[in-house]
Amino acid sequence: MSITEIQMLFKFIGGLGMFLYGMDAMADGLQKSAGHKMQQLLGFLTSNRLMGVLLGTGITAIIQSSSATTVMVVGFVNAGIINLGQAVGIIMGANIGTTVTSWIVSMSEWGEMLKPEFFAPALVGVGAVLSLFTGSGKKKQIGEILVGFGVLFIGLSFMSDSITPYRNAPIFSQAFSVLGKNPFLGILAGLVVTGIIQSSSASVGILQTLALNGIVNWQSAIYITLGQNIGTCVTALLSSVGANKTAKRAAVIHLLFNVTGAVIFGCIMFVMFRLNPVFAASRISSVGISIFHTIFNVSNTVILFPFAGLLVKASGILVHEDKKEAPMDTDGQMKRHLDERILETPSFAIENVNHEVVNMGYAAMENLDLAAAALLGSNKTEAELVEKMEQKINNYEKILIDYLVKINNQSLNEEQHLLVKNLFYTVSDFERVSDHCENLSELAVEKANRNIVFSKEAENEIKEMIKEVRASLEHAIKARETSDMSEVRAVVQCEERVDSLEEELRERHIERLSAQTCKPENGVIFLDALSNLERISDHAHNIAGYVRDEM
Structure with missing residues (x-):
């Protein structure tokens, strides 16, 4: 491996690190800024299921992680604050809310002025000044959000630049061709990557960075994205270990919801790609990934919303309730x-x-x-x-x-x-x-x-x-x-x-x-x-x- 190749590898790792850190810092600032409003949202937890969908969407849009929202839902169920019927709506909404990150990543394709290298340094500069030199709590929070946005985009730019020299490398085209032709491999790849980094938003962002360089085709991107939506369930499933049976069922509902959606859309897209192989092999843009990601999650919610009760029943079959729960002291x-x-x-x-x-x-x-x-x-x-x-x-x-x-x-x-x-x-x-x-x-x-x-x-x-x-x-x-x-x-x-x-x-x-x-x-x-x-x-x-x- 040459010095240039090592340099590019370091640049990609550094870019990925900045992207993840920026996303976390941005979410942190947004959450602090929305502090009191987030507390008010708690009142909606006892409302109907549709309100749960809106609540899940809103919370995930703020904290930039459907995994974190679902883990929190598992905690609420375990604490007895909400029931499984209410949890279903919030889980569905969390999947919609996570699409916000993909749209942020695809901003660079909206126009020249929205490219990361154009405005990201200014965001970091202004954000740093607000964070370090202002006494106001609100201004500091705005500064944190701006720094997070800026670092996120600089990270994306670093990742994109490190991949650019290899956009015509046969290994990428061959790999995505294999993943595209075999839906199971594509879904598995998305699932494993997301399961490892514990964030579908981050894994979708990485896929979009590859798409920015024109090395991802439609069929591989679709299957990988479906796998990423299943992979995001890993965090909630792990968090449910040690929780009561009802909380475990909440994590299983999340898995059932995403797997069912992936099967439905996987079958539809498989047929479409068979009928139109030229479209299947064509290059997808980061905006295209955002569009599909949004359509998938919104449509999946619309389709399965009427069957929320069945998801609850199915979770009961997979996770058997104890006949008698030991009485608990105060x-x-x-x-x-x-x-x-x-x-x-x-x-x-x-x-x-x-x-x-x-x-x-x-x-x-x-x-x-x-x-x-x-x-x-x-x-x-x-x-x-x-x-x-x-x-x-x-x-x-x-x-x-x-x-x-x-x-x-x-x-x-x-x-x-x-x-x-x-x-x-x-x-x-x-x-x-x-x-x-x-x-x-x-x-x-x-x-x-x-x-x-x-x-x-x-x-x-x-x-x-x-x-x-x-x-x-x-x-x-x-x-x-x-x-x-x-x-x-x-x-x-x-x-x-x-x-x-x-x-x-x-x-x-x-x-x-x-x-x-x-x-x-x-x-x-x-x-x-x-x-x-x-x-x-x-x-x-x-x-x-x-x-x-x-x-």
């Missing part, structure tokens, strides 16, 4: 809901973990109710339940913190970083609320052991304090759940009342002690209870403050 359910596959799209992962943090809040409020009942009734049984709930909430904290750390290691925009940071703090505050509930339960046990009885007046005062504190905590949880400023304001008002009430009740208690209508030992428990309740309200106020900061 910790296990939370771990299942926080599926790591959903981390493929941080916006969805944040929305999902926010939901679980809210659940932790309601568990803390339940613990407050138990602690209040134990304190007022001097009930040791209720106090033991508080201890058990405290252990459960401690486990919640570990699970949620671990997942939030993983989200924080993803590529997030400034708004998402703030939200994740506040969720860290919120989890800590809910855990502290439960700690104060545990303190109240210990006071309840001490009260029972020493046969301490509050006066009617003191008992009514504690009840009043508990009512205000509970209201404060409930409004804080709802503020976290809905991001509603009215709930935040309600917490602030409750906190003011709690602070005033604590001061007032302490003064009344001192008056009772002075009048000797209350025993000092009773007063210690009463004052400790007030202090713990007031601290719970403080934590509720903290939680509402985080929500306010996000607006």
